[in-house]
Amino acid sequence: MKKILVLLLVLLVTTGMVFAQGAKEGEKKQLMGVVTPSADHGFTAESIQHSEAQVKALSAEYGFDYRFMTAAESSEQSNAVETILGMNPDVIVLWPVNGDELRSVAQTVMDAGVPLIVYDRFIQGLTPDAEISGDNVAIGEGAGRYFNEYFKEDLAKGQVNYLEFKGDSSSVPMERTNGFLSTASPKFNLVQSFVTNWSQQTAMEQMENFLNTKSKAEIESIKAIWT
Incomplete structure (x- = not known):
């Protein structure tokens, strides 16, 4: 599991570098949205802690904004994604509570042309821009x-x-x-x-x-x- 988390953080670093290049071209800071489950057990708690700290550090280093939201239920996650989507984000990282229940809102993100990265729990029938998980x-x-x-x-x-x-x-x-x-x-x-x-x-x-x-x-x- 730690290897998976490292891969996610590496991907966030790469995304941060892309953001840094884009931020120089316009006045508006680019926005990264991250939506995760709530910290209901040790693995999620540690993953949330490390990923939010990494996003914060990358934001400070590369000059982009971010919105980090957690939710215990799929319906709450769906609302969180919609909230971030309303802010015109440049990328969304989604760790679904239940992939099947997040399919509709995930498709909405893709239909809006926003790059979508799905972490750990996949969404059947959806092909996002990137997926990260253990085997x-x-x-x-x-x-x-x-x-x-x-x-x-x-x-x-x-x-x-x-x-x-x-x-x-x-x-x-x-x-x-x-x-x-x-x-x-x-x-x-x-x-x-x-x-x-x-x-x-x-x-x-x-x-x-x-x-x-x-x-x-x-x-x-x-x-x-x-x-």
């Missing part, structure tokens, strides 16, 4: 191969039951799940899948509920957790 499919594939090796003896005896805990319903967890299913043995049997919204507290409550509502035999049949 989430490969993450899932690697987990599937690891499970195959770790549970080699169990798989030789038959079915292996497991639970799955997803971060949310965005493209990131779905790509990891699909990658996992592409390499994991078909003898792995998914008993139940949970969506945690990236919350450790929610995941704990879901696990506690599973343990409190299932029989001893059902609980003991679980060999693995994919999260």
